[in-house]
Amino acid sequence: MAYSLGIDLGSTTSKAVILDEDEKIVGRGLTNTRSNYEVATALAQEEAVINARFHFLDRELEKSDLNGAAREDLFQRLENNFRLEQHLYRVDRLQETCLEAVEKAGADALREPARRALDAIFDECRREAIESFSLQRVDRSRFFRDIVGSHYMALAENLSGEALPYDFLMSIYDRSILKEENRSIGLAFDEALKAARRRTSEGLPHHRALLETVTDAILDRPLHLSSCVGTGYGRQRLPFPKEHIRSEILCHGLGAHYFFPATRTVLDIGGQDTKAIQIDERGVVTSFQMNDRCAAGCGRYLGYIADELNIGLHELGPLAMKSKRSVRITSTCTVFAGAELRDRLSLGDSREDILAGLHRAITLRAMSLLARSGGIENEFTFTGGVAKNAAAVKALRQLVQENYGERKLNIHPDSIYTGAVGAALYARRAQSSKLEP
């Protein structure tokens, strides 16, 4: 079997998707984009490969006589333990890096207390990891940095004092986590799987034989990626030859077509830009429009608003949904967003109503890009980070209805992978056309 890889190197997250020969998605990988694009690419790819191999493992499990719920439970445990092994490996490595940083810092008096503190901190990290990874569902959207960072910070505060300043401990962490983040996972797949098998069998001795069978079927059988295409904001910096790079607009169009073959219009609102794309019945882009230099109408605008209100980005939508009477906001100028917000608050408008108005205002900007690109003639797909925001979706539905009438609006749960799917499809097709005489 030959597999194709698509990578979408976005400004905030990097995505990878693996397709099989039937153009079915077998693996997905997601990581936060960091300053080092090569590492982000490698990590997203690594994640997708892991995901794909677990996908095959699940198929092996299907062959057993376990019933659905028991099978799912076993799979989940094995995968959680696999993640735990990786996580522990990285915790150990981070601890070593921290110790090296302490050595290098050259403050002799701090060395011993720092070592002791690090031991305590990382022991706690390991303990906590074993506990939380054994839970049924692990929140995969949290990145390594977030998980370890929160424990480190809390413990560093407890353990610091006159002999060991908090700032010193934090500076050690900041330097070390940066190094850790710019490394690949490191622990080889097979090794991690074997360890995970061991750990899982310990808890479920009656499944030992089954675990041996299903894991043996995928061990020592690395995935063969026969073609790849990269896209996204950072595509110029992908370590790929030029003919393996496709524009993100084309990939988005094709990816949306993959999820919803009847779609003819795609709206993507990401952190950095907004795109309105028209595609034909094959997923080929026929026209598109992008926002200009002005960030109004992009996800970033919502970021400013969240900062201004001192709440999380993901809280904006739910708050706005509580609005009873949306306030009319006309300016979507990012620079004035804060001033407008304060002005409205001082006039006595509620936070919820203002937010509802702001969501409508940024959606209005997207509506004009849509109109510019050719309007919404038919089925329509919404992608990008902002598509997860219920208030933005609500405003969009309403405006589409007002301006174009009844139109089917699609939002796919995997919409974050739209660009990567498109890229993988291009990879797949380039390869199959090469194979054809």
Next chain:
Amino acid sequence: MAQAGISQQASVQKDDSMLRQKNMLSDYYRRVASAHEEGKKIVYTYVPGNLAELFLSFDLVPVYPEINSLQSGMRKKSARYIQAAEKIGHSEDVCSYVKSDIGMMLEGNIGPTGERIPEPDLLFLSYTGCFTFLKWFENLAQHYRAQMILLQTPYQGDGKITENMKRYMVRQLREEIIPQLESFSGKKFDEDRLREMLARSARAEEDLVAVLQSARHRPSPIDAYFGAVYYIAPIFTAFRGTQECVDYYASLRAEVEERVALGLGPVTPEGPLSQERYRLVIEGTQCWTHFREFWKMFYDEGAVAVASSYSKVGGLYDTGFRHDPNDPLGTLAQYCMGCYTNLNLPTRVELLEQYIREYQADGFLVNSIKSCNSFSAGQLLMLRELEKRTGKPGGFIESDLVDPRYFSAANIKTRLESYLQMIDQKRSGKVQ
């Protein structure tokens, strides 16, 4: 595989016409710098509606602030100049040519050759196709306290030049402008001398048109947007009507015809382009601060401009107009009214539609320039209209003349690449 289109072995050789132009320009800037010592008078004026022959017939030395600004952009000085102008109250919103010029003036008016450009003795406001010209010189008049003469070119609001418009222009020239130039220069108007110059203009125009129309060949031997900047420079500025200009265009035409005969593509800053992959018609002016970088995005992909509207801002010749020595004032009027930015939107759409068909373009692209409302206001409708009429894909890119703050390489590259890949798919009918 980067720069697939550029053949590696070709060393970057300067064609004869390029050297010739380089010498012409440096001579010109020397003439400008020493004009006052030599007792000559300096006239500031504009490229659209440029009355070079008339000024030269009075032995005046024309200076083009637009050219100074674009040179400042190319020399990466405009950002500082714009800042200087904004410091004295110019808005971030307005035309960066104006601000770059005013900033340059505030910082000593040093031109592209490092020589000081003298102050104007006269501001000749040839007010053609752009309101900002009016404001620009009103600002300069306040600074320099120089005399100003206005020539109003009526806009082709209904897509035609009426008798009334032409009469108005000829009367302005005959009854007001020529007498004012006579008293300003201390010279009698020499109509015969003007006629001779106009005859020379027509000869050079004939050759320019042949050069621009050579892009009908496959591959096109020229780039009619980026490359055309060099082809139009002499005739759009202080050289129209001179023998130098005639000679330059004759030699340029010969070179281009030779390229056609040899089946060669256009010359880029990195050598000749060996593979023409996309033929584009481009609407809009230029982004000077990133001229090379921007052009590279095109030739790296094998994209060639086969026609452009920018190459018509200082005169539209390929629809048949030539300066006519038999009707000196009438022909100057006709010339001014025919410049590209003096055409109304429906006429611009028709012209571009004709280019797309005649030059067998794969598509057309708008470079929408923030500074230039005369060009930009309405371009999105033009794009839509042209897509409808020709069925060819349209592309849209935004940048600015000389304000580097408005150039986002990542944004432009994404748009351009997507656009070219879209053309590929449309052409091949395959999704790959």
Next chain:
Amino acid sequence: MSTSSNRSRTLEEVVQYCESLYEDTKLQCVQRWKAAEAGRRAIGFMPVYVPRELIYAAGVLPVGLMGGSDRVEIIKGDAYYQSYICHIPRSTIEMALSHYLDDLDGLLCPSICDVIRNLSGMWKLLFPDRLCRYLDFPQNFTPEVGGAYYRRELEELLADLERLSGRKVSEGELNRCIELYNHNRELVEQLYDLRAKQPWLVPTIESYLLLRAGNLLPVEEHNELLENYLREVPGSHRRQMDNIRVFLIGSFCEQPPLGLIRTLEKAGCYIVDDDFVLTSRWLTRPVEPGPDPLGRLCKAYLETSTFHSSKYEGPQPKPKLLLEQIARRRADGVVFCAPSFCDPALLDQPMYMRALDEAGIAHTSFKYAENTGQFQNIREQVGTFSDSIKLWGAPSPVRT
């Protein structure tokens, strides 16, 4: 509400009526006017000036279009304009495509800037069956040159209008309309003089809405309305405030939202002159009575037009004319209040600023869009400006 009424209104009623006209973005009053008599036509015009006498004489109602204010949500309009272009053309296109302007039989675009100029071409492409004329006004003010050209342009316009209404314009009819508009200009000038003299009597928002009413109403009715207001306002017992007197400049095309005008007065500024709705004040003297009315309209344009951003300054530099006007109105300072991306207004500012600095006259500047929703920054800025003038008077000349 009727389009014509003989009864006198109270002050509040006048203002309310004007407000209702301001809110009439769908031009229902124009529709009523047309419906009242068969064959009536209406034509829209963009700021800053058109010869309304000529249009009205041809039986066509001239309707001043001043954008969508903050009342029109823009979707379609934005599809036609890049973000760096001002707001008024996008709301105009929005309204046209949303059928707000269906009662207009055509559009006139005077030569104010490149954006409005190109709007004429866009209109031609979008509505090929409706009349659209670009009016390129002369920038040469010699009667035999610019005057002759302008006369011929007006004749062409007249021919278009006559075709539209199917009615030949007689000299008598044109003279009658000139008189009506002369009277209109006189009333508007009275209003401005009164406001300059006793600014507390005539809040700017009211004078503004009165002028805006003239964009939609037939001139006879507008004259009545102005007379009505001028009759009622002296008895209004409005209280004088400790405000400074400012000259407002830059708002001649895209209009500031009403909230902005109110903010300026609340922040301590009496606006004693401005360039809102200039159409009714463009000619600074009455058009002379007598034969050849068309010739006299041309002459009035050449000789009595106000100074303006879109008009060539000629031998009289605009900053000098502004200083004279400031002196006449006894203004304490100047407020530059221009729309974002308005080339003519913004490119004039540095020239004016320099002249004001040299004359020791205080000034402040900010930008707006017709749909600006918040004025906090402007309130603070203008409040500080007003306070500083109250405390320290005009600044001493600083620059030379």
